Amino acid sequence: MNKPNFHLWRAAFHRLAAAALALSTLVAVGAVQAADAAASTYPDKPIRLIVPFTAGGQFDYIARLVSVPLGKELGQTIIVENVGGGGGNLGGAKVANAAPDGYTLLEYGGNFAIAKHLSPKLTFDPIADLTPVSGLSIAPHVVLVSSALPVKTFGELLAYAKAHPGKLNYGSPGVGSSMHLTFEAIKQHFGLDAVHVPYRGGSNALNDLAGGQIDVGIVAVAPAMPFITSGQIRALAVTSAQRAPSLPDVPAVSELGYAGFESGSWAGIAVPKNTPPDVVNRLNAAIHRAMRDPQLLHALESQSFKPIAGTPAQMRQRIDEESAHYGPLIKRLGLTSD
Known part of the structure; x- marks a missing residue:
């Protein structure tokens, strides 16, 4: 029986490997060129x-x-x-x-x-x-209170909460929403005592806030504006870095003792x-x-x-x-x- 010629086998293997490498390179280059062509006409x-x-x-x-x-x-x-x-x-x-x-x-x-x-x-x-x-x-959020609550400023809200421990609640558009987490950060920083009442959307929270069913609320500025201008609720603070153009008289949270604070949707x-x-x-x-x-x-x-x-x-x-x-x-x- 003839012995295999390992030199020929090795040469053939190297030629095959080189061909495979060349083919894979061509495929990769082709894919890149196709992607570049697609991007150029995009x-x-x-x-x-x-x-x-x-x-x-x-x-x-x-x-x-x-x-x-x-x-x-x-x-x-x-x-x-x-x-x-x-x-x-x-x-x-x-x-x-x-x-x-x-x-x-x-x-x-x-x-x-x-x-x-x-x-x-x-x-x-x-x-x-x-x-x-x-x-x-x-868009910033706005911290609001019911007009039934004897509070007109954020400082007064903190004082009221301290004088009435365990009495305040606040509504947000839902558990885990940016408004919920924002107010929890505010609560933590200022030591504000208020129980969370989650709603399925900001409009529901606003309606209950205007009706006095909840004390405090936090929602986006835009949907709150009709309630603010009608006097049904009061705006105490906005969560943007600066004051909101539509609420120039309402301070930002960063002005009230939480330096650098900014949040919003x-x-x-x-x-x-x-x-x-x-x-x-x-x-x-x-x-x-x-x-x-x-x-x-x-x-x-x-x-x-x-x-x-x-x-x-x-x-x-x-x-x-x-x-x-x-x-x-x-x-x-x-x-x-x-």
């Missing part, structure tokens, strides 16, 4: 903007307001699609699992920055599985991870131009929204800071679900 079809909440709320308002000038900047129609449920997580999962091609956008907010702390068993990672593009806007745009950097940059530039639209700016200011368009890195920093800030508070309050 966008060439309509884009979906997923709003992770039902129609009619703040997120929906911002999305529909921004979609018009953003569509003009990109030269494509922006189709706003509401995917509510799970505190925003159903819509977030839909975008996280979408193709990373820039044609499915997510209106990203602070709810995603804290979602893993509230629900560790999510089917997606609301931070790692999404790439930030740019911030859009932030913020929104931005994110895309699935692995979206090409050129697409992310194209979107970011278009958002910056769209957010300078005079009509959009006027509409935002009239509702006490502040534009926060910035870089992807700045949005990432906002997400990380919010997660780090509220994570320990969520744990301390025992809000984490199994």
Whole structure:
């Protein structure tokens, strides 16, 4: 029997390995070139903007307001699609699992920055599985009291709580909402004694506050304005870094002894991870131009929204800071679900 020629076998093996390497390199280069080509023509079809909440709320308002000038900047129609449920997580999962091609956008907010702390068993990672593009806007919350309560300033509220231990309660739009966590941070800093009464939405809390069923409330500024102007409730403080344009006589919490404090309902745009950097940059530039639209700016200011368009890195920093800030508070309050 002839012995195998190992020199020939080894040479053949090396030729085969070299051919396989060359083929894999060609495939990789082809994939990169295809991605680059797709990015260079982006966008060439309509884009979906997923709003992770039902129609009619703040997120929906911002999305529909921004979609018009953003569509003009990109030269494509922006189709706003509401995917509510799970505190925003159903819509977030839909975008996280979408193709990373820039044609499915997510209106990203602070709810995603804290979602893993509230629900560790999510089917997606609301931070790692999404790439930030740019911030859009932030709207402050406002601390309110019923007109039936003998309190006209935040200082008087603290004094009343101290004089009536265990008597005060406060309403928010729900457990784990940004308003709930914001007021808990305020309570902790000032030593304010008040029991939380969660509602299924800000409008319900406002109605009960106006009717005197609860003493204190915290909601977004815009929906509270009709109640404030009618005198049914009193505004004591806003949670923005500076005073809200629509409430110039109401101090910010940072003025009242909580230096540097800022909180609010913020929104931005994110895309699935692995979206090409050129697409992310194209979107970011278009958002910056769209957010300078005079009509959009006027509409935002009239509702006490502040534009926060910035870089992807700045949005990432906002997400990380919010997660780090509220994570320990969520744990301390025992809000984490199994």
